[in-house]
Amino acid sequence: MAQESNLDHESSAVQKHIEITQDVITRMAENSRACKIWCVTLVAAVLVLVARTGGPGHALIALAPAVVLYVLDAYYLSLERGFRTSYNAFVNKIHSGQLSTTDLYAIVPTGSVVKGVFWAMFRSFSVLPFYLVVTATVLLAWLLVL
DSSP states (O other): OOOOOBOOTTOHHHHHHHHHHHHHHHHHHHHHHHHHHHHHHHHHHHHHHHHHHOOGGGGGGGHHHHHHHHHHHHHHHHHHHHHHHHHHHHHHHHHHTOOBGGGTTOOOOOSOHHHHHHHHHHHOTTTHHHHHHHHHHHHHHHHHHO
């Protein structure tokens, strides 16, 4: 059986683990940004169609992609926060000298994903205000077309 050895911050394995974790965090942030871009694109497209056809009931169709992307955006933000917490715990182990080989390459988000999604949906400044504005825009367009 292999011996566990303590590692330091200069180890290439530690550097690679940190790099992989940072890449995952960046990917989650990019996915969250993509949700917002797709939301604006889809809602705008539906509202343009509503303006052309004049059917007020169709404006509410724009809420469907907004709701789906709101939940997906919150999910990605939750994962990002979980990976950041995991990253910070890893770095703390490096600084305290408690890092061992078993800590390497196990990149798992910390915390409950479900709780994190609900936190992101209702308490995150990067998610809630954006989707509230989108929803208000759709409802305003619906009222104007009536």
